[in-house]
Amino acid sequence: MIKILSAISALLLTMTNFVQAEEKPYSPYVGRDFPQNVYFGDTHLHTNISLDAYGDGNRNIGPDGAYRYAKGEEIEGHDGVPVRISRPLDFLMVADHAEYLGIVPAIANGDETLRATEAGANWGKLMDEDKWGEVFGEFIIDVTSNKPRIESPEFTRSVWHDIIDAAETHNDPGKFTAIIGYEYSPFPDGDNLHRVVVFRDGAEKTRQVVPFSSFDSTNPEDLWDYLEAYEEKTGGQVLAIPHNANLSNGRLFSLKTYEGDPMTREYAERRMRWEPLYEATQMKGDSETHPVVSPDDAFADFESWDRANLGMLKESTPELKPFEYARPALKNGLAMEQELGVNPFKFGMIGSTDSHTSFSNAEEDNYLGKYAVATPSKDRWKKLMGEGIPGRVTDMYEWETSMSGLAAVWATENTRAALWDAMKRKEVYATTGPRMRVRMFGGFELTKIDAFSKDMAAIGYDKGVPMGGSLFDAPEGTKPTFLIAALRDPDGANLDRVQIVKGWLDTDGGVHERVYDVAVSDGRDIIDGKVTTDVGSTVNLETASYTNTIGDAALITGWTDPEFDPKIDTFYYARVLEIPTPRWTAYDVVRLGSVMPKEARMVLQERAYTSPIWYAP
Numbered sequence: 001m002i003k004i005l006s007a008i009s010a011l012l013l014t015m016t017n018f019v020q021a022e023e024k025p026y027s028p029y030v031g032r033d034f035p036q037n038v039y040f041g042d043t044h045l046h047t048n049i050s051l052d053a054y055g056d057g058n059r060n061i062g063p064d065g066a067y068r069y070a071k072g073e074e075i076e077g078h079d080g081v082p083v084r085i086s087r088p089l090d091f092l093m094v095a096d097h098a099e100y101l102g103i104v105p106a107i108a109n110g111d112e113t114l115r116a117t118e119a120g121a122n123w124g125k126l127m128d129e130d131k132w133g134e135v136f137g138e139f140i141i142d143v144t145s146n147k148p149r150i151e152s153p154e155f156t157r158s159v160w161h162d163i164i165d166a167a168e169t170h171n172d173p174g175k176f177t178a179i180i181g182y183e184y185s186p187f188p189d190g191d192n193l194h195r196v197v198v199f200r201d202g203a204e205k206t207r208q209v210v211p212f213s214s215f216d217s218t219n220p221e222d223l224w225d226y227l228e229a230y231e232e233k234t235g236g237q238v239l240a241i242p243h244n245a246n247l248s249n250g251r252l253f254s255l256k257t258y259e260g261d262p263m264t265r266e267y268a269e270r271r272m273r274w275e276p277l278y279e280a281t282q283m284k285g286d287s288e289t290h291p292v293v294s295p296d297d298a299f300a301d302f303e304s305w306d307r308a309n310l311g312m313l314k315e316s317t318p319e320l321k322p323f324e325y326a327r328p329a330l331k332n333g334l335a336m337e338q339e340l341g342v343n344p345f346k347f348g349m350i351g352s353t354d355s356h357t358s359f360s361n362a363e364e365d366n367y368l369g370k371y372a373v374a375t376p377s378k379d380r381w382k383k384l385m386g387e388g389i390p391g392r393v394t395d396m397y398e399w400e401t402s403m404s405g406l407a408a409v410w411a412t413e414n415t416r417a418a419l420w421d422a423m424k425r426k427e428v429y430a431t432t433g434p435r436m437r438v439r440m441f442g443g444f445e446l447t448k449i450d451a452f453s454k455d456m457a458a459i460g461y462d463k464g465v466p467m468g469g470s471l472f473d474a475p476e477g478t479k480p481t482f483l484i485a486a487l488r489d490p491d492g493a494n495l496d497r498v499q500i501v502k503g504w505l506d507t508d509g510g511v512h513e514r515v516y517d518v519a520v521s522d523g524r525d526i527i528d529g530k531v532t533t534d535v536g537s538t539v540n541l542e543t544a545s546y547t548n549t550i551g552d553a554a555l556i557t558g559w560t561d562p563e564f565d566p567k568i569d570t571f572y573y574a575r576v577l578e579i580p581t582p583r584w585t586a587y588d589v590v591r592l593g594s595v596m597p598k599e600a601r602m603v604l605q606e607r608a609y610t611s612p613i614w615y616a617p
Contacts, residue, residue, distance in 0.1 A: 190311020351405025426468025
């Protein structure tokens with residue numbers, strides 16, 4: 001009898017263990033649904049369909065060639081020489097200008113219907129005579145004045161469908177994502193208010209609409225109406241990403257609406273619904289911050305373009321800077337939230353190329369020009385940019401062009417839906433080109449040691465929020481701790497440091513910022529939030545080379561804000577700096593024999609910017 005009872009007990013114990021095992025599997029990875037991969041890509045690439053790209057020499061490479069290049073294929077460049085990206089991208093969105101979509105190449109190639117119009121006949125004649133400067137000048141007049149000389153909805157729809165078809169052909173879920181989208185390019189008086197429009201959906205839904213352009217309206221609120229109408233009509237999803245505030249003449253991050261009216265709560269809510277991200281770095285300069293607005297930041301002057309607007313029609317002034325860069329906009333957003341109850345500038349940050357060559361690379365040693373007229377040549381650095389723009393008051397040269405940048409997206413898989421969802425929740429970051437891997441979490445239950453756990457991400461999601469998230473109502477006696485892990489690009493340079501950029505609103509409504517060094521390479525000391533010595537440099541300009549004998553391959557830290565005030569609104573984002581490396585201009589000197597002007601930058605420190613984490617009491 002005792003033996004029978006023992007056997008029954010053993011059986012029950014086994015069954016209990018089995019049930020417990022079913023409730024909580026042995027494998028700790030079962031059921032994990034948080035993002036475990038970062039994907040690198042470009043949401044802002046122009047092909048020969050864009051009027052300025054075609055006019056500047058991109059005559060033969062359309063969306064198909066752009067996707068093949070991004071996927072790592074070797075293709076023929078604009079000068080007949082083969083070109084190739086160093087490593088394939090994970091995703092790409094061809095974002096051709098909606099204004100005169102496809103019309104320029106069609107007229108150039110003899111489209112009879114378009115050439116039958118008065119403007120088409122005139123432009124066709126100028127193109128045949130190779131007078132592209134005059135053609136471009138007329139296009140600029142049309143775009144800045146919002147008065148199209150040719151309107152053909154049927155033609156626009158056919159080109160849009162071709163763009164969609166190319167994306168469908170190259171979209172390979174899990175391997176390579178071809179996102180459907182375009183660029184909305186308002187250019188009032190030369191001020192850059194451009195946005196890229198990013199669809200979550202495929203052909204079935206995106207073919208139901210045509211791109212909304214600045215010829216329809218230059219007011220972004222009307223673009224938001226279009227995005228809302230798209231979602232209501234198709235059941236799909238869409239968002240927009242502004243870029244180049246540094247060339248907006250202070251208008252992109254103005255504290256008023258496009259029409260000059262005071263912001264309202266409804267305006268702020270709509271802006272953040274439709275524009276959750278900002279393109280903080282790309283070919284036309286970096287727009288994270290500027291020395292005028294961040295005078296105590298030693299790294300603020302990075303790839304700065306000190307022009308007032310894209311048309312180079314106005315001179316820049318210091319008074320505009322707070323409304324042209326991401327960091328002051330994030331600070332102003334805190335103040336606006338106090339006034340409106342909603343933060344209109346609560347955006348995440350990405351980078352992209354804005355290349356007009358169909359080549360989506362951002363590698364300093366592979367500078368193929370951002371326009372086809374700047375393909376590799378000894379004297380390309382002196383090309384005058386913006387030729388043909390009437391009324392230009394300032395000059396801009398090719399050597400000033402930045403090689404930036406890429407979008408880094410933490411997503412559950414490499415698909416349109418997963419990437420778009422990550423963009424919408426702002427779990428993204430910008431890089432100026434290198435594919436460094438950066439994670440950031442913040443929370444009141446996190447500890448500094450959590451940063452060094454094998455399961456840092458699992459802990460971060462469980463006890464805090466990732467980049468792009470928000471914290472509220474600090475428990476009494478607590479301070480937020482941030483976990484940051486940065487791993488260098490495996491094919492790139494070591495890391496110099498990780499910084500936390502903090503912005504806050506004081507009790508009197510004033511906005512402030514401070515940059516903390518929180519992890520540094522080579523065992524250097526940090527005193528009161530500042531590293532005591534620079535990382536140095538191994539750059540050899542005679543050979544355009546560097547070595548990874550300084551810096552660290554990875555920097556990981558947990559950091560608690562020593563000056564946290566639970567009563568005030570605050571944001572935090574990480575900035576990761578590489579060691580110094582050669583700029584593309586240095587490679588041109590060595591490879592092509594270029595003789596650069598003394599003003600040309602030859603060395604740079606590439607970087608990444610995470611989306612912020614916000615705190616509100």
